[in-house]
Amino acid sequence: MNKLRKLALACAFSIVAPAASAATVSGLDFESGGLGSWIGSGTAVHDPLMAYQGDWYGQLEGNQGLFGTVSLSAGQRYEFMWRFIAGDYLPYNDSAFVVTDGGYNLLASVASVGNFGDSGWQYFSWVPASNYSGPLFFGVSNLLDNSLNSKLLLDAAVPLPGAALLFGSSLLGAFFYRRRSWARHHRQSVAV
Structure with a gap:
C-alpha cells in the first residue's frame, strides 16, 4: 500500500x-545600465532601493513611452513588474498603461492610487491567444498639465x-x- x-x-x-x-519570455532587464533593445524616451535608473530586483529599472516620466518588438508563441507568457508613482492630484488624472495585442491595458492612474499615491510593485502577465510577433508599448501620460509628472517604473519579473x-x-x-x-x-x- x-x-x-x-x-x-x-x-x-x-x-x-x-x-x-511554462515558457516565459523576459525582456525588461535594465541591469546593463541602458534600455537594451527597447526604444523610447525612458531612462534606465540605478537605484538598488527602488528596483524590484537587481540595481536597475526602467523609468518613464511625464509623457514618455517605451516600445519594443516581442515574438511569442501561443500560450507563451510575457511578464514584468511595474510601479506607478503619482506625481499629481485629481483632476489631473495621470495614468500608466501597456499596449499588447489585446489592446490598451490601464496599469494605474491618479484616480486608482490617490493624490500623489504609489501603487507599489505590481505583477503583470500577458499570454497571447495565438502566435504574436509585434510591438509592445509602455507609456505614462501627464493629463491636463505639464508641471507635475507621474512615473512608471518597469523591471523584469522573477519567475518561480x-x-x-x-x-x-x-x-x-x-x-x-x-x-x-x-x-x-x-x-x-x-x-x-
Whole structure:
C-alpha cells in the first residue's frame, strides 16, 4: 500500500512540475545600465532601493513611452513588474498603461492610487491567444498639465521555477511523513 502511495505521488509531481515551468519570455532587464533593445524616451535608473530586483529599472516620466518588438508563441507568457508613482492630484488624472495585442491595458492612474499615491510593485502577465510577433508599448501620460509628472517604473519579473515548487512540495511531504512516523512511535510508547 505504501509503495502505491509513493507511485501516485511521483506521478502527481511529474504532472505539476512541467506546468509550473511554462515558457516565459523576459525582456525588461535594465541591469546593463541602458534600455537594451527597447526604444523610447525612458531612462534606465540605478537605484538598488527602488528596483524590484537587481540595481536597475526602467523609468518613464511625464509623457514618455517605451516600445519594443516581442515574438511569442501561443500560450507563451510575457511578464514584468511595474510601479506607478503619482506625481499629481485629481483632476489631473495621470495614468500608466501597456499596449499588447489585446489592446490598451490601464496599469494605474491618479484616480486608482490617490493624490500623489504609489501603487507599489505590481505583477503583470500577458499570454497571447495565438502566435504574436509585434510591438509592445509602455507609456505614462501627464493629463491636463505639464508641471507635475507621474512615473512608471518597469523591471523584469522573477519567475518561480518549477523546481522550487517541486522542492517545496517535497519538503511538505517529508514533514507529513515524519509527523506520521513520530505519531506512530509515540502511540507505541504510550501503549507499553
